[in-house]
Amino acid sequence: MIEIQDIHKSFGSLEVLKGVSLNVEKGEVVSVIGGSGSGKSTMLMCINGLEKIQRGRILVDGTDVHARNTDLNKLRRKIGIVFQQWNAFPHLTVLENVMLAPRKVLGRSRQDAEAVAVQRLTDVGLAEKLKVYPSKLSGGQQQRMAIARALAMEPDYMLFDEVTSALDPQLVGEVLDTLRMLSSKGMTMIVVTHEIAFAREVSDRVAFFHQGRIHEIGSPEHVIGNPQQPETIAFLKSVL
Amino acid sequence: MFSTSMSWHDLGFVLQGAGVTLAVTFWAILLGTVLGMLFGLIRAVSPWWIAAPLGVVLDVPRSVPLLIQLVIINSFKSIIGVNASPFVVSCVVLGIYASAYCSEIVRGGILAVPTTTRRAARSLGMTYWQDLKEIVFPMALRVMLPSWIGLTLGVMKDTALVLWIGIIELLRASQIIVTRIQEPLFVLTVAGLIYFAMSFPIARLGAWLEKRWQEND
Numbered sequence: 001m002i003e004i005q006d007i008h009k010s011f012g013s014l015e016v017l018k019g020v021s022l023n024v025e026k027g028e029v030v031s032v033i034g035g036s037g038s039g040k041s042t043m044l045m046c047i048n049g050l051e052k053i054q055r056g057r058i059l060v061d062g063t064d065v066h067a068r069n070t071d072l073n074k075l076r077r078k079i080g081i082v083f084q085q086w087n088a089f090p091h092l093t094v095l096e097n098v099m100l101a102p103r104k105v106l107g108r109s110r111q112d113a114e115a116v117a118v119q120r121l122t123d124v125g126l127a128e129k130l131k132v133y134p135s136k137l138s139g140g141q142q143q144r145m146a147i148a149r150a151l152a153m154e155p156d157y158m159l160f161d162e163v164t165s166a167l168d169p170q171l172v173g174e175v176l177d178t179l180r181m182l183s184s185k186g187m188t189m190i191v192v193t194h195e196i197a198f199a200r201e202v203s204d205r206v207a208f209f210h211q212g213r214i215h216e217i218g219s220p221e222h223v224i225g226n227p228q229q230p231e232t233i234a235f236l237k238s239v240l
Numbered sequence: 241m242f243s244t245s246m247s248w249h250d251l252g253f254v255l256q257g258a259g260v261t262l263a264v265t266f267w268a269i270l271l272g273t274v275l276g277m278l279f280g281l282i283r284a285v286s287p288w289w290i291a292a293p294l295g296v297v298l299d300v301p302r303s304v305p306l307l308i309q310l311v312i313i314n315s316f317k318s319i320i321g322v323n324a325s326p327f328v329v330s331c332v333v334l335g336i337y338a339s340a341y342c343s344e345i346v347r348g349g350i351l352a353v354p355t356t357t358r359r360a361a362r363s364l365g366m367t368y369w370q371d372l373k374e375i376v377f378p379m380a381l382r383v384m385l386p387s388w389i390g391l392t393l394g395v396m397k398d399t400a401l402v403l404w405i406g407i408i409e410l411l412r413a414s415q416i417i418v419t420r421i422q423e424p425l426f427v428l429t430v431a432g433l434i435y436f437a438m439s440f441p442i443a444r445l446g447a448w449l450e451k452r453w454q455e456n457d
Contacts, residue, residue, distance in 0.1 A: 048363055077365040087360035091378040091453075100374060101364035146360070153364060 001025050002047060002157060002190070007056035009042055016042045018212035019056070024190060026156075029183045031199035031220075032192045034209030035235060040192045041084075043209075044159045047190070048072075048079045060157070077105060080150030084162040086142040088134030094121065095130040098149045106153070113152075120148040124178050140171030144178055151182075158182065160191045196239055200224045208232045245421045251430070257413025258434050264330050264409065265396045271335030272395070273388070276342020281372075283343060284350040298340040307401050309333050314405045330402040338395050345387040349380030382453050389446030393439050410434060 002024040009017040016039045024030050032040045045051035047058055049065050049072040058065040063075060089097050098117035102108045108116070121127055124144040134142055143163055150158065160179065164172040176198050183189060183202045193199055199206055199220065206223040208216040208231075216223055216232045227233050279298060283291045301309065314329050324332075353376050361371040403412035414431040418424045 050359055050363060073365050073367050076363055079363075081360075081363045083356060083360060085354075085356050087354070087357045089357065089361070089375055089379075091382070101361075101366060104370050104374060105365040149364070 001061065002188075003059040004043070004047070005057050005059070007043070007046060007053045007058060009039070009046060009051060009053050016212055017046070017053070020212070020214055021056075022207060022214060022217070024157075024188060026188055027186050028204045029187075029189045029191065029202055031203040031206045032190060032209060033194070033196060033199055033206060033224075033235070034215075035238075038209040039212045040209045041161050044081065044161050044190065044192060047159060048076050048081055050081075073105070077153055078156040079159060080153060080155035080157065081159040081161065082143070082146050082150055082163050084165050086139070086146040086166075088137075088142050088145060090134055092133075093130065094126060094132050094134060094137070094145050097134065097145060098152045101149070102152050116152050116154075117148070120151045121145070123151070123181065124148045125174070138171060139167045140174045143167065143171075143175050147175075147178055147182075156188060158187050158189045160189065160193070162192050162194065164193070164195060194239065196224060196236065208235065210235070244423060244426055246417060246423065246427060246430075250417045250421070254410065254413045254417060254427075254431065254434065257408055257410040258438065260327075260407060260409040260413075261396065261399050261411075261435075262438060264327070264334065264399045264402060264407075265392070267331035268334035268338050268395050268399070269392050271331065272338025272342050272391075275335065275339035277346050279339060279343035280346025281350065284347045285372075298343055301337045301340040306333070306337055306398055307404060309337065310401060310405055326402070326405045326407050329405060330399070330407055334395060334399065334402070337398075338391060341391050341394075342388065345384050345391065346380070348387075349384035350376055352383045353379045382450075385446060385450055385453075389442060392442055396439060396442075397435065 002022075004020055004022040006019050006021050007017055008015065008019055020039070020043055022030070032043070034040050042051060046053050047060070047065065049070075053066055060075060060079065063070055065072070065075060089100065092100060095114065095117055098121060099110075099113040102113040102116060103110065118127070118130065121130060124147055126141060126144055126148065129137060129141065134145065137145065147163075163179075164175050167175065172195070176195065179189070179191065179198075180202060191199065191203070201220075203220050205217060206220045207214050208223055208227070208229070210231045216227060216229045223232065224236065227236060279294060283294055310330065310333050313333050314326060317324055317329055357375060357379070358371055361375045362368075366374065399409055400411040402409060403415075408416070410431055414427050418427045421427070
């Protein structure tokens with residue numbers, strides 16, 4: 001499980017996270033909603049150690065992410081992350097994009113890595129695009145490739161950072177379908193998103209971020225269906 | 241009817257000079273590229289108190305005219321008693337000169353790789369060096385290639401300056417023939433054509449690689 005305990009994070013004098021605590025159980029899907037700059041994405045970066053924290057701690061399966069002696073490269077193998085910008089490796093084909101980390105990081109043989117990569121790419125509906133370079137794909141396809149790339153590492157957790165925000169509206173659906181497929185398979189996920197309807201549909205819990213804190217958290221029916229805090233109500237009114 | 245006193249033997253002599261030009265270019269670019277990669281990488285990834293002084297040092301070979309560098313180093317070599325031929329001095333001076341430019345190209349190429357792409361690589365569990373080797377260098381190479389080809393062609397033409405420390409390369413060989421047969425226009429045209437014939441394949445190779453890569457990216 002992921003245990004976030006009172007984390008604080010500043011960029012210079014700007015405090016982005018002002019004491020965030022959140023536990024995510026195995027198999028749970030937690031959506032994180034909130035306005036821009038409320039600290040949602042920063043929290044995800046802190047979970048896999050891409051960003052340092054100033055106070056508090058984060059435990060992933062009991063391992064302190066920011067402890068000095070933690071092997072971050074090893075820890076990151078079990079935490080997949082997909083970004084708003086899909087960050088394809090442009091010099092590699094779709095298949096090579098997905099095979100790279102299993103080969104280099106996990107030391108898989110070419111055959112093994114390829115078998116897994118083909119499977120994952122088939123899962124996300126890209127079986128026809130194996131030999132194609134990412135530049136030939138649509139945004140939605142590139143984003144699904146990025147998801148397959150993270151899944152090929154066989155992570156225990158998946159973090160999604162506004163994965164549909166940079167997509168054309170008609171491409172959002174195919175990426176959300178991929179996330180639905182993952183949640184139905186029991187993947188533990190933290191999904192930072194602006195897709196409120198989607199958050200309501202797939203999440204076990206929804207967390208509303210406001211000014212660097214979790215302002216309201218609970219079941220989707222509670223937080224989205226019947227919010228109590230005035231800030232949550234105002235935010236939902238502005239996006240729905 | 242056109243006639244010339246330039247003999248086949250003279251042409252052979254000029255072509256021999258062209259061989260020297262190619263050799264100096266090859267070694268200078270090899271040295272310049274290896275050092276330039278190293279310096280460029282250091283400048284792109286190290287903290288400012290290493291990157292900035294190195295940048296200043298590399299500004300020297302970029303700012304001082306090549307001719308002055310050649311003559312000074314060639315004299316200096318005799319003063320400190322290093323037994324190096326003018327050919328070696330030429331390759332080293334041009335190599336360092338090329339490395340200063342190359343480091344700038346490499347630095348720019350590395351910095352052109354988006355941070356977000358590098359983060360994606362690291363978040364897959366790749367180490368710092370795996371990220372550099374598998375992601376940053378291949379991506380940077382595509383940015384660097386056109387400038388590197390330009391540098392190679394530039395260095396090839398700059399090799400003409402080594403005639404000042406007594407090396408008979410293409411231009412010097414042509415001058416020698418001109419002095420004897422007194423047909424500067426014709427001989428220099430021949431020399432120019434030879435320079436072009438040597439540059440053209442490199443330029444085409446660069447354009448071909450660039451096109452091939454662009455089809456993917």
